[in-house]
Amino acid sequence: MDKFVISGGKPLSGDIPVSGAKNSALPALAASLLTSETVVLRRIPRVKDIRTMMGLLSSIGASVEEDAGTVTLRLGGAVTPEAPYELVKTMRASSLVLGPLVARHGRARVSMPGGCAIGARPINLHVQGLEHLGAVVTQSHGYIEAVAPEGGLRGSTVHFDRITVTGTEDLMMAAVLAKGETVLENAAREPEVQDLAVLLNKMGARVEGAGTSRIRIEGVEALHGADHAIIPDRIEAGTFLIAGAMAGGDVTVSGCEPEHLTALVAKLRQAGAEISTVGEGVLRVRRSGGLRATDITTEEHPGFPTDLQAQYLALMTQAEGISFITETIFENRFMHAPELQRMGASIRIEGRQAIVAGPRPLSGAQVMSSDLRASASLVIAGLVASGETIVDRVYHLDRGYERMDEKLARVGATIRRTS
Ligand code: EPZ
Numbered sequence: 001m002d003k004f005v006i007s008g009g010k011p012l013s014g015d016i017p018v019s020g021a022k023n024s025a026l027p028a029l030a031a032s033l034l035t036s037e038t039v040v041l042r043r044i045p046r047v048k049d050i051r052t053m054m055g056l057l058s059s060i061g062a063s064v065e066e067d068a069g070t071v072t073l074r075l076g077g078a079v080t081p082e083a084p085y086e087l088v089k090t091m092r093a094s095s096l097v098l099g100p101l102v103a104r105h106g107r108a109r110v111s112m113p114g115g116c117a118i119g120a121r122p123i124n125l126h127v128q129g130l131e132h133l134g135a136v137v138t139q140s141h142g143y144i145e146a147v148a149p150e151g152g153l154r155g156s157t158v159h160f161d162r163i164t165v166t167g168t169e170d171l172m173m174a175a176v177l178a179k180g181e182t183v184l185e186n187a188a189r190e191p192e193v194q195d196l197a198v199l200l201n202k203m204g205a206r207v208e209g210a211g212t213s214r215i216r217i218e219g220v221e222a223l224h225g226a227d228h229a230i231i232p233d234r235i236e237a238g239t240f241l242i243a244g245a246m247a248g249g250d251v252t253v254s255g256c257e258p259e260h261l262t263a264l265v266a267k268l269r270q271a272g273a274e275i276s277t278v279g280e281g282v283l284r285v286r287r288s289g290g291l292r293a294t295d296i297t298t299e300e301h302p303g304f305p306t307d308l309q310a311q312y313l314a315l316m317t318q319a320e321g322i323s324f325i326t327e328t329i330f331e332n333r334f335m336h337a338p339e340l341q342r343m344g345a346s347i348r349i350e351g352r353q354a355i356v357a358g359p360r361p362l363s364g365a366q367v368m369s370s371d372l373r374a375s376a377s378l379v380i381a382g383l384v385a386s387g388e389t390i391v392d393r394v395y396h397l398d399r400g401y402e403r404m405d406e407k408l409a410r411v412g413a414t415i416r417r418t419s
Helices: 022-034 048-060 092-105 124-132 165-175 191-202 234-247 262-271 306-316 336-342 372-382 404-409
Strands: 003-007 012-017 039-042 063-067 070-074 107-111 136-140 143-147 157-159 181-185 206-208 214-218 226-229 249-254 274-279 282-287 319-326 346-350 353-358 366-368 388-392 414-418
Touching: 003 372, 012 234, 012 404, 022 039, 022 048, 022 070, 022 092, 022 165, 022 191, 048 063, 048 092, 092 107, 092 124, 092 143, 092 165, 124 136, 124 143, 124 157, 124 165, 165 181, 165 191, 165 214, 191 206, 191 226, 234 249, 234 262, 234 282, 234 306, 234 372, 262 274, 262 306, 306 319, 306 336, 306 353, 306 372, 336 346, 336 366, 336 372, 366 372, 372 388, 372 404, 404 414
Parallel strands: 012 249, 039 226, 157 181, 366 388
Antiparallel strands: 003 388, 003 414, 039 070, 063 070, 107 143, 136 143, 181 214, 206 214, 249 282, 274 282, 319 353, 346 353
């Protein structure tokens, strides 16, 4: 099992290139199930979750080739519309094949994903949405079976009880081939939802309103192939902006989309980091003075992203004063706190809130990753901790960050991967 060994105390300087967005690539890959023609997706990050999704699509019957971040997919022959437990248990986003399979192949059998470190993470809203479109859904032996009615899914209005990113994406993909019009109310507005709509429309779908909380989809007979480059990873970009603010120095993050990062940039500026746009898709972060405690509350886009909460909490351990970090999206997303406390941080958890008192000097320690973003939080803490920090189980990180150790080493961090 790989570890990262980090020696803290070095400011960062240089440029960090951002990869394509994992959370855009996953639905985009699933969308290839909606046509028998070739779909080409570019700027696909080479991370574990993407390899898992490619493996799932192959097991369904697609031919999948990857070459230097470009993935070419074609579902031409026989189709096995199933997502088995052994694949789904490693990546819950496998539920994204549910909508496309029911829409185009009339049925799907997908293992229920089960919970993960950050919460129970049910997919009841995905199921309810499909039932609204006429699917008959049964659950048994840990599997969800969804069957479209005779003549296929029928357009309808789906109102999400709460905002769900992959629920919105799943239902968009189910609706594009349904008969008639579908309206998704209280839809997720994340950039990744918008990117999926761009791809679907390139494939011949008729999706309007993506990026707002009301998405309207006019069903069509069939979709054709497309060639699409996915958006940059705003969470990776945000992670590196926070790393730059934490370590100090002068770092640019290139190939990103600044307008996807407005909530984080505002908070980093309030906290005392200097953030500027220095060119097309290039954000620069510098920090020479101290940091000020600055509260955040995670919210659906365009609010402060829950996927940057752990990283930001690490930063607040070095800020002057008391910070209140409120997590409203997931019920158990402070797994990084006990590990940061072992490094010397002063954090108190009260329900959905973490109260951080700073600044507290951090000392390097052996720490354990628990989930993807908590691991990033520990790496960021290691950048300023005195002595050596060993982050264990970095397979969590490798699920969503392409070569994070190499990208940080290139801007001056003392970090190396060991097995
Ligand atoms: C997506 O997960 C992301 N994953 C997550 O990123 C991200 O944290 C999350 O959205 C929130 O932004 C992908 O896009 C692959 P949700 P998703 O459905 O869609 C509850 C990362 O680090 N809910 O928006 O699974 C759910 O329990 C990952 O890259 C239901 O109750 O999240 C949660 O409390 C982690 N029933 C809330 O809604 C449902 O049917 C938001 O979940 C669906 C969700």
